[in-house]
Amino acid sequence: MANSPQSKKRARQLVRRTTVNKARRSRIRTYLRKVEEAIASGDKNAASAALQAAQPELMRGVTKGVMHKNTAARKMSRLSARVKAIA
Template sequence: MANTPQSKKRARQIERRTDINKARRSRIRTFLRKVEEAIASGNAEAARDALKAAQPELMRGVTKGVVHKNTAARKVSRLAARVKALATA
């Protein structure tokens, strides 16, 4: 339990940041799920559009410190490869 005024303030700040980060993470997952669903449906056009929308959202998560840079790059790369394979098939 926080005792000093400084630790009480840090606890309040952490609580606030946790809510914000949770919302950001959830938003990113939603965008990624839309790409996954578009790929699963086999619609190349929708998958490309969903990927274009998801990419900046993922990178915004990187700048905000919610997602690691390499994790975001890996996810974008794998999704892009799947969308490309869908378009050529």
């Protein structure tokens, strides 16, 4: 348990940060799921539009520290390859 005033404040900040990061991560996953669904449906236009919408969300997650840069790059690369493969 936190004893010093600084550690108590840190514990409060951690709770706040955790809720914010959880919401961000959930938002990113939602965008990625929309891309996955568009790929599964086989609609190339919808898939590329969903991918365009998901890219800034992924990168925002990187700048906010929710996700590592390489992880986001890998996800974008794999999704774009799958969208490109739709014929």
